[in-house]
Amino acid sequence: MPENHIRSVNGAETLLPGLPEPGTPQADQLIELSVRRPAKGVVVLGVSGEIDMFTTPLLRNALDEQLTAKNDRLVLDLSQVSFLGSSGLAVLVDCLHQAEDNGVGFCLVSSTRSVERPLKVTGLGDVFSTFPSVSAALAA
Template sequence: MTVQDPDVVATSGAESAAADSPRAGQLGLDVRTATEGVTVVSVSGEVDMLTAPQLRASALQHLDAGSTLVLDLSGVSFLGSAGLAVLVEASQQATRRGAGFRVVAVERAVTRPLAATGLGEVFSVFESVQRALEADESR
């Protein structure tokens, strides 16, 4: 049995693919402007009590009056209660600021907690970023 140093990043083989995804305790955030006034924040990794503050800061930063934030959680492998609290706060802030708020959820790790808590009925949840953007256009 071999033990790999956790600080060494693989540069080839199957292990290198894992190097592209966030480690436990880390959150990947990719922010892009889809169209004028619409920001998409793609999230990857685990959203738990350690990473939720990072997600919260990014989400609230991109909620501007008259704009729309699409939070793409399709790359999330775990969504804990701290992450759910961030979604609730972002939704409330969007309402207060007159902004749109959309959630993209496709993985069971995200859809199950949303359904179990009833939050899937509270947020505008879509199966793809494209669908979330199309819904914004029809407003």
């Protein structure tokens, strides 16, 4: 059963009201992605909105595309993220491993509680290279 469905007492499956199917066009209303190339081989992928089970398929596709595009460095700008759920954390960990396997430098830009808190609570704050701004990440 999909995660945005519930089963009622009589066994009928129903969609939770107001929630889109994961990865559907409605999910892209919850997240906005942008790509900048400030230098050769360097990509800044900006994320704005919520990173949850509905939007992670969109984020994963964008990250996969950049990680397989022969870039030297990928900066993931999470400074405009209002929510980072466990499915989003899983995508970040997967992409870190994929970046390492492909020889791509991967770092996060994060300065908000909505991102810092989940990273800290899960112990992932020590796993990722994290910077307070895109300019700091690019200068590193």
